[in-house]
Amino acid sequence: MTKFISFLLALSCVLAIPKSSIALTNTPNQVVITNERSPLLSAIPKTIVITKHESEEIAKAQRFVYSEIKTEIEHQKSLGATKLTKTFISEDNYSYPDWKEYVPEIRQYVIKGFAEDGKLVRTSAPLASDLPNLASRLVYLEQNECILRDFSLFDLDTWFTPKCHIKFESKSDYIRASLRTAIAMSGLGPWALGQTPYEQMQDCFNNKYSFTVKSGYFSCPQNVRFWPEPSSTSFPLILKTYKGGYVIKIDVKTRSATMTYYAPNFVEVARHAFWSKGSSVINFG
Numbered sequence: 031m032t033k034f035i036s037f038l039l040a041l042s043c044v045l046a047i048p049k050s051s052i053a054l055t056n057t058p059n060q061v062v063i064t065n066e067r068s069p070l071l072s073a074i075p076k077t078i079v080i081t082k083h084e085s086e087e088i089a090k091a092q093r094f095v096y097s098e099i100k101t102e103i104e105h106q107k108s109l110g111a112t113k114l115t116k117t118f119i120s121e122d123n124y125s126y127p128d129w130k131e132y133v134p135e136i137r138q139y140v141i142k143g144f145a146e147d148g149k150l151v152r153t154s155a156p157l158a159s160d161l162p163n164l165a166s167r168l169v170y171l172e173q174n175e176c177i178l179r180d181f182s183l184f185d186l187d188t189w190f191t192p193k194c195h196i197k198f199e200s201k202s203d204y205i206r207a208s209l210r211t212a213i214a215m216s217g218l219g220p221w222a223l224g225q226t227p228y229e230q231m232q233d234c235f236n237n238k239y240s241f242t243v244k245s246g247y248f249s250c251p252q253n254v255r256f257w258p259e260p261s262s263t264s265f266p267l268i269l270k271t272y273k274g275g276y277v278i279k280i281d282v283k284t285r286s287a288t289m290t291y292y293a294p295n296f297v298e299v300a301r302h303a304f305w306s307k308g309s310s311v312i313n314f315g
Contacts, residue, residue: 047289050125052156058236059232060231060232060235060236060286060287061133061231061232061235061284061286061287061288061289062226062286062287062288062289063224063228063289063290063291064289064290065290065291066287068177070219070220070274070284070291070293070294070297071128071210071213073293073294074206074209074210074296075076075206075281075296075297077202078205078206078211078296078297078300079202079297080201080202080204080205080300081301083301083303084201084205084300084303085142085201086274087304087305087312088201088204088205088208088226088305088312089201089286089301090305091165091204091208091305091306091309091311091312092168092198092201092204092310094167094308094309094310095158095160095168095169095170095175095257095265095310096196096198097158098157098158098159099141099158099169099170099171099196100196102141102154102157103141103171103178103194103196105152106141106143106151106152106154106178107143107161107178108249109151109152110144110145110146110151111143111144111145111151111152111178112142112144112145112146112177112178112179113143113144113175113176113177113178113191114140114142114143114171114175114177114178114194115141115142115143115144115174115175116173116174116175117139117140117142118135118137118138118139118141118173119137119138119139119140119156120137125214126164126210126214129164131210132164132165132203132206132207132210133164133165133167133168133199133203133207134167134199135170136156136164136192137145138156138158138161139152139156139171140154140155140156140157140172141153141154141156141157141171142154151188155199157171158170158310160309160310160311162211162214162215163206163208163215163309163310163311164207164208164209164210164214165205165208165310165311165312166310167207168198168203168204168207169196169197169199169310170196170197171194171195171196171197172174172194172195172196172197173192173194173195175194175289176191176192176194176195177194178193178194179191181194200253204312205303206311207299207305208303208311208312208314209296209299209300209314211300211311212313212314213285216313218273218294218299219273219291219293219294220273220274220275220276220291220292220293220294221274221291222273223269223271223273223275223276224269224275224276224289224291226261226265227248227265227276227278227289228246228289229256229261230250230253230256230257230265231248231250231278231287233250233253233256233257234250234252234253235285235286235287237252238250238285239251239252239253241283243267243280246266246267246268247264247265247266247267248264248265248266248267248278248280249263249264250263250264251263267279267280270292271295272298272299273293273294273299274291274292274293274294276289276290276291276292277289277290277292284303299314302314302315
């Protein structure tokens with residue numbers, strides 16, 4: 031399963047390559063992006079105040095992860111387990127080199143259940159199951175070793191080993207990690223808004239098509255070859271939305287351009303949060 035997910039992520043990276051980069055190999059890069067992703071990611075606030083709407087949507091996602099863990103624990107208990115251990119699995123960080131900014135641990139883990147006599151009764155599948163979703167790491171079995179019974183003066187194990195507990199990190203943390211996931215997986219941010227203009231300028235410049243810059247718009251009618259109807263062959267040079275935007279400066283003489291991205295208003299993006307039913311995922315409209 032993990033290999034399959036890795037394949038899908040690799041495929042998504044291939045599909046994300048601009049059309050102009052595929053169609054026009056070995057051509058100069060006439061459009062320069064002046065800022066990379068990392069400075070924009072720093073715009074995600076450290077704390078996001080949650081409204082009632084977001085709270086309700088996040089709770090649904092958290093309960094999905096909780097139910098997954100709780101069901102596993104109850105199953106192990108039904109098989110005779112009295113003690114559980116949590117063991118982390120070494121995994122790729124899946125395009126989250128900055129994961130420590132969002133979650134306490136990115137690795138999945140397995141739960142092993144042991145009977146009273148120390149015999150292993152079951153090893154769970156990796157948890158949380160939604161590997162690419164960073165936010166799914168924010169509901170988890172808290173202890174590395176725990177027992178499935180209450181404290182008792184007559185049971186020495188309960189004196190020294192804590193009872194198993196499923197921990198919920200804050201809803202603010204959950205939505206922050208969900209925003210980071212959306213950037214990585216669904217194209218949230220100015221890159222999605224700027225990709226088509228970027229590709230169209232590359233096609234136009236490298237093919238030496240005629241273009242105009244007028245009334246705040248770039249227009250290249252011959253681009254219809256690469257961008258047939260209903261695509262438009264013109265676009266604004268400045269775009270600002272709560273999801274981000276860009277500003278483009280054209281050098282007519284050199285047939286080149288620079289593009290600078292605007293970071294999203296992540297607080298406003300968070301206001302459009304909604305739960306993706308049957309998953310741990312929060313999406314943004």
